[in-house]
């Protein structure tokens with residue numbers, strides 16, 4: 001299947017289930033899409049955690065070209081979780097990219113709704 005056919009199938013799948021693609025979805029609908037993916041068994045790349053700026057930038061370089069409809073890929077690459085992570089219970093709430101009132105991850109390469117108790121490996125303070 002070509003890249004274009006893959007894209008079309010992916011978008012059709014979103015439209016069949018939600019009536020819209022992620023690029024057109026409201027905040028609440030995007031939250032629902034994310035939660036549904038995990039309910040359907042999505043596993044993301046939580047390791048390795050990017051310890052250096054170089055490792056962090058490398059992940060951003062992978063995420064940057066993805067469009068808004070590549071939601072699954074964004075979640076996988078960022079190591080997204082719907083719960084706090086690690087012994088320190090790291091979570092979006094304390095991350096510098098989290099907009100508390102908007103419940104939004106403002107990291108441009110993600111640019112997605114998030115909940116205070118969620119986490120991803122691009123977490124920064």
Ligand code: SF4
Nearest residue numbers: 092095098105120123
């Ligand atoms: S970068 Fe990750 S941890 Fe930080 S707000 Fe965004 S999703 Fe949450």
